[in-house]
Every structure is written in C-alpha cells, then in structure tokens.
Amino acid sequence: MATPNAGSATQQPAVEATPIGQRLAALLSSGFTFLILAALCLVFAVLQGAKFANPNNAQNIAIDASQLLLLTVGVTFVIVTAGVDLSVGSVLIFSAVVAAKVMVRFAGSAEEVRAYEFPNQEVAIPLGLAAGVLAGTAWGLLNGVLITKLKMPSFIVTLGTLGMALGAAQLLSNGTTIPNVPQDVQLKLGLRELVGFDVGDYRIRLTPPVLVATIVVVLAALALGRTRFGRYTYAIGSNAAAARRVGINVDRHLIKVYGLSGLLAGVAGGFDLLRFGTASVGSHQADNLAAISAAVIGGTSLFGGLGTIGGSVIGAFIPAVLRNGLVISGVAPFWQQVAIGAILILAVYLDQRRRRAEERM
C-alpha cells in the first residue's frame, strides 16, 4: 500500500494516513477559533490584570459558559447531520418551567410551600430535574419524528416547536417567574462544593453544573469522534442517500440525534434552577442562535458532514469570555453580540477558503 508510515503501529491510524498539508490546514482552521479565544483572554488579562486573570474569574466564566455549552453540543450533532435545531432555547425554558413546577408541586402541601417550607424537597428536587430532562427529550424526539416521518425541513419543524415550547412554557408559568421553588436546589445543590481547593487567596470550587457540563462534553466528544453513533451522524450529514443504501436506518438515527439535542436542552433547563433557583421565561430566547453560532464558529458546517465537539467548546467559550471581559473592563456587554457576529462571519469565511484549497489538492 502507498500509505505513508504504514509500519508504525503507535500512531492513530486515521491520522497516520493523512498528508501533512491537510493536517496543517485542519490545524490552522480549528486553530483559528482557538487563537481568537486565546487572544481574547490575553487582551483582557493585559488590560485588566488580576481583575480578569484570576482563578475565581476563570471559574465564573466556566459556570457562565456551561449552559450554552450543553446547547451547543446538542446542536453540533444536529448540524453535522445537515439539519438545524432552532428550538433548543425554548425547550430549555420549557424544561426549566416543568422542573420548577414539579418541584413546587411535590415539595410539600400548598400551604407549606407558600410558607417556604419544603418537607419533601429531597424527593421533589431530583424529581423536578428529571422531569425537566424528560420534557426536553420529548420535544427533541417530537422534532425528530416530525422531520423524518413527515419529511419536513428541520428549519421549519424546529421553528414551529420553538414557538410551541415557548408558548407552552408561558402557559404553564402564566408568563412569569415560577414562585416558591425550594431554595435548596440552588443553595445546597447548584452551589454545592463537590471539590474545592485554595489557590493563593482564591478558593476554586467544582460545582455540579460545571461537573455535569464537563462530563457531557467528554462523552459527546467520544460519541461523535469514536463511536458508530458518531460515524453515522457524519455519514448522514455527508450523503444521506449513501447512508440509506448501506443499510443505515437514517430516520431512526436522526430521531436519536434530535432527541439528544432536546435532552441536553432539558439538562440546560435544570441548570437555570441550579444556578438561579428559579425558572424564568424571559431569558434564553436567543440561546438557539447563540448555540448555532458557537457550533459554526467552532468549525461545524451548516451543510453537514463536518464538525467536532472540541471546536464547539471553543465556540461556546468565546461569548462567555467576551461578556465577562467586557463587564470587567466596564464596557457595555452588548458589544459581545456585535463581536460574536463579526467572528461568526470571519470564521465561516476562513473555513470556506480552507475547504476550497483542500478540495483543489
């Protein structure tokens, strides 16, 4: 065989057969977004010194990014299949509302809850979080079933469920923040210090949201990069007809992928309760576009077949770092949205150029 280095058994086979040029190009383009992230950190660190560059602030950024991270991971799988999921922000809100309602309902009698007493909260809190995840998964599965069985474009179906999930969340909550949620979901669970250690004057604490987000990212990266599930995800996005011809059950796989996106939106909904102790229908309405932007900045192609979890993680951290750094710098944080828009356009432009160069080889 003409494969270079075919004899060395220590390297990854797939990488082994890749020519240097393509590896460099891939490195440059995935490196580009990483360079932006690194440059942002550097600029804020230089301008703001220890106000930005301290362990506590790094932790704040991680907590702030964790929710978007979950949505971005789910949306990455969907976009790699050449679909899109516009509903994740609304599904997040719906899941959070369901989780909050279930907690309130089961934490104690109506009188007790109104008096901020939650005798059954040990049961009600996990039950509520599980209900939120289930609700999110149900929306995701509904998306998948409608897209595959009615043969509808994912853009239209998820635009529809975006409205439906948001409306349903508002109906459930009467359009307001759910009152009388057991505070321990935030104080004892969301802010719980699982692992803590001191770095100089700072205390670094690993909290459940960050731990959950980390586990999700690692599992998702393995699933997309190393398993048959991931291979089918790429294959369907690359050429769905070819995937069908080799016997892959494309519909079933797509339903799973949209279900996964909904499930992760449900988990992100639970994070609202963990972080803020309540579910509000007012925020997160632009989270869908933030997640799609993050995935695309991270190198996921809207045409399908391309994308990595690592890239999406970087893409999700860029807005978090920007927002944090701008606030610390005393600049209006709205600039974050302006900057993300510009980075999105630039990232896709560079990616297109790279891909054209690669195809000419």
Added chain:
Amino acid sequence: MDGTRDDPEPVLQAVGIDKYFGPVRALTNVHFAARAGEIVALIGDNGAGKSTLINVLTGVLPHDGGEIVFDGRPVRLSSPQEARALGIETVYQDLAIAPHLDAVANIFLGRELRLPGPLGALGFLDRRRMLKETEEQLGRLRVRVPGLGRRMTTLSGGQRQGVAVARAVMWASKVVIMDEPTAAFGVAQTGQVLDLMRQVRDTGIPVVFISHNMPHVFEVADRIVVLRLGEIVEELDPKSASIDDAVRAMTGSTRFTGVGIKAEFVARTGEGRSVGNA
C-alpha cells in the same frame, strides 16, 4: 438464450421476470443469469430496462412476475440490505459514498467493526482493525487509493470511484454488479477498473457489467446480453460478434443501412456521451 450451454450453475438468475410501472411494461419475461467465472455485460439503449433489471435483482424494486433464483434457490429480495446480506454488491452510477468521510470509513460504512469487549458494546469503533483490513483487501485486489485517512473530497473523481468499486468488491462474496463503473474515468483508471473486474471474475465471483461503452464491453466481457424495450433480444459472444452487431441488436435497426455509421459513432464517443439513466 437463457443459458443452455454446459456452464456452471448460475449464481444469480432472473427467470421470466416481468415488471410494470403502472400500465407501462418495463420488463417482459426476462431471463438473465450470472455464472461463476464470467463477466456478463448487460447493454441496451436508454430506457431499455437495464437499470430496472438491476434494481429488481438487488432488491431495490419489487417485480411483478417470474422469480429470482440465487444459488439454486428462489429468493424474495425486499430490500437492498437483503441482497447485500446474500453477498450481492452493487457499484452505483452516482457512487453512493460519503464525501466527508475517509476511504476506510466509506468502505466499512454500515458494517463498522467495533472494539472487543465493553467499549465495543458501547459502539466504539475499531479504527485500527478497519484500516488494516482495508489495506489487506485493497492490496490483494491491487487497488491503489492514496491516503486512506483522507476525506473523499480531497480525492479525484477517479479515486473516489476506485473506493466505491473497491468497497463493492471487498464485500461481494457472490456477485458484483457494476452500473457504468467507467463513466467518470480516464484511460488509465478505466484500465484499472477493467483489470479489477477480471480479477474478481478470476476469484470465481461473477461480474455483471452495465455500460454504454462498447469498446470497454468488448474488451472485458465474456458474454453480452442485449436488452431492448424491456426484452432480452440477443446474446452475443464478444469473440465472434462485432460492435456493429451489438448496436444493431440494441437499436433493433437490423435492416437499416446506416447502422454501421451509427455503430462507429457510438463506439468512438460512447463514453460519457450516451450515458443515460436507462
């Protein structure tokens, strides 16, 4: 016409196949056989029913009359997966590869090898073993694919086709069907594909070769079956028949004097020009 010589038992056989699309009769009482150790070419003008016959034989389309006999037993093929499970592989005209995946991933698409043990149960792929088996098989077939780990988008059209052909050949344990496999090829690559077909035949696996390109057909086929308007009209021996004979049979214009000119035209320009979606 349906194989009366002392040939080995057909591996795959169409016996009196009829196929209708609504009121339109696409195939009429078609008898066709592929035997071990032969390359049988299936030729015909656009709309003659070549693709319909192939689709029936590979489980893509149901048929209305007659039966498919595989290894001496009648079979019902209700999906392409069932045909593949029997060892019948097809190279499609449009290749059916995933361009963002590499050659190994494409070759193993839908039949991925998983790691042994619990990781495999979780769906983890054994990429090392898939690469190794691909290298071995391609080496055995003397197919050269540069950069097995490269995305297919970075390969030339001919190289992509090479992967598609290699995939079919690698998995076909009984029959290989090639629908216009040389249509996108230059001279050198066409030679490779024709060689590959001979190698497959020599391992005892019959090759069904659908092509518009008469020189390619006459170069490689052991037997030529001509379809016209949904019927088998003639079976030719490429050693004794001429391209003129084949074109006459395809067009049915036996008595026209201009046939020789047309035959030459098709022979010279056959590749690409008259490739259709029959």
